[in-house]
Amino acid sequence: MKHIIPTLALILSLGFTMPALAANDYPTNEPMGGEKFGHSVTHLGDNIYVFRWWVYRNIFIVTDEGVIATDPMNPKAAKLPKQEIAKVTDKPIRYIIYSHNHHDHISGGTVLDGKSAEFIGHENLAKELLDHPNPTVPAPDITFAKTYVIELAGRRVELEYYGPSHGKSLIVMRLPKEKIIFTVDIVTPRRVAFRNMPDFWPDEWVRTLKEIEATDFDYVISGHGPATEPAIEPASVVTQQREYLEDLMAAVKTAMAAGTRNPNKLRQVIKLPKYKNWRAYDAWLPMNIERIWAFYHMKW
Numbered sequence: 001m002k003h004i005i006p007t008l009a010l011i012l013s014l015g016f017t018m019p020a021l022a023a024n025d026y027p028t029n030e031p032m033g034g035e036k037f038g039h040s041v042t043h044l045g046d047n048i049y050v051f052r053w054w055v056y057r058n059i060f061i062v063t064d065e066g067v068i069a070t071d072p073m074n075p076k077a078a079k080l081p082k083q084e085i086a087k088v089t090d091k092p093i094r095y096i097i098y099s100h101n102h103h104d105h106i107s108g109g110t111v112l113d114g115k116s117a118e119f120i121g122h123e124n125l126a127k128e129l130l131d132h133p134n135p136t137v138p139a140p141d142i143t144f145a146k147t148y149v150i151e152l153a154g155r156r157v158e159l160e161y162y163g164p165s166h167g168k169s170l171i172v173m174r175l176p177k178e179k180i181i182f183t184v185d186i187v188t189p190r191r192v193a194f195r196n197m198p199d200f201w202p203d204e205w206v207r208t209l210k211e212i213e214a215t216d217f218d219y220v221i222s223g224h225g226p227a228t229e230p231a232i233e234p235a236s237v238v239t240q241q242r243e244y245l246e247d248l249m250a251a252v253k254t255a256m257a258a259g260t261r262n263p264n265k266l267r268q269v270i271k272l273p274k275y276k277n278w279r280a281y282d283a284w285l286p287m288n289i290e291r292i293w294a295f296y297h298m299k300w
């Protein structure tokens with residue numbers, strides 16, 4: 001931990017990531033093709049790394065007894081954290097932790113490691129995989145219902161389930177000594193919610209964020225963010241995310257109570273100027289509005 005605080009202070013004060021250690025371009029036949037994909041690695045200090053591919057991020061932690069890795073992304077991208085891990089240690093990957101069941105985050109498992117690692121995920125993820133099997137998503141070797149603790153060479157990682165929020169298997173990964181949490185999909189700083197909020201449960205999402213806010217942490221690593229966004233953020237981004245959702249839900253509820261029930265109209269008339277500088281505000285706010293309309297209209 002002794003090296004991490006100066007590095008974090010530097011990142012937070014500069015407001016952008018440290019220079020990428022590696023970068024590659026990829027062909028355009030990737031998921032949601034047409035983009036240029038690059039990757040980078042940020043060492044936060046104390047052997048904690050944030051890996052980014054395109055707008056996806058995971059973390060890996062190097063110990064004397066092996067590596068704790070997380071979300072293997074997809075089969076093509078997973079080669080990259082594998083290479084980056086090999087640059088900094090010759091120790092095996094001991095654990096690969098799935099953040100949740102969505103295959104855009106976890107379908108590179110057999111590429112990241114096909115031999116030594118044990119896969120860990122929430123018990124609901126194991127059930128989801130029975131319905132949606134994927135040869136590159138190994139079933140978790142270790143499952144849990146509420147919490148699970150990894151202790152490896154003096155490093156402690158706590159896994160926590162807060163109930164449904166985004167899907168029914170999303171967990172928070174916590175480094176308690178460093179007061180860092182790694183959250184995927186439910187906290188994306190300074191960006192409106194993803195498109196039409198697929199598999200997001202608005203009220204459960206708000207409840208989950210409130211419960212996370214009540215825990216002890218100072219820093220957040222998000223599972224999404226382009227290269228221009230910091231690798232690590234202050235804890236306040238969780239509150240900002242929750243406030244955005246509450247403001248969005250209140251605006252839709254108020255407009256519907258006042259008589260605007262047509263989702264096309266709601267998309268046109270509702271604005272949230274407080275968030276106009278957030279990423280994807282113009283493109284995705286109307287989709288967020290329609291999702292919240294469905295939540296109130298259908299109770300879904």
Ligand SMILES: [Zn+2]
Pocket residue numbers: 100102105166185
């Ligand atoms: Zn997801």
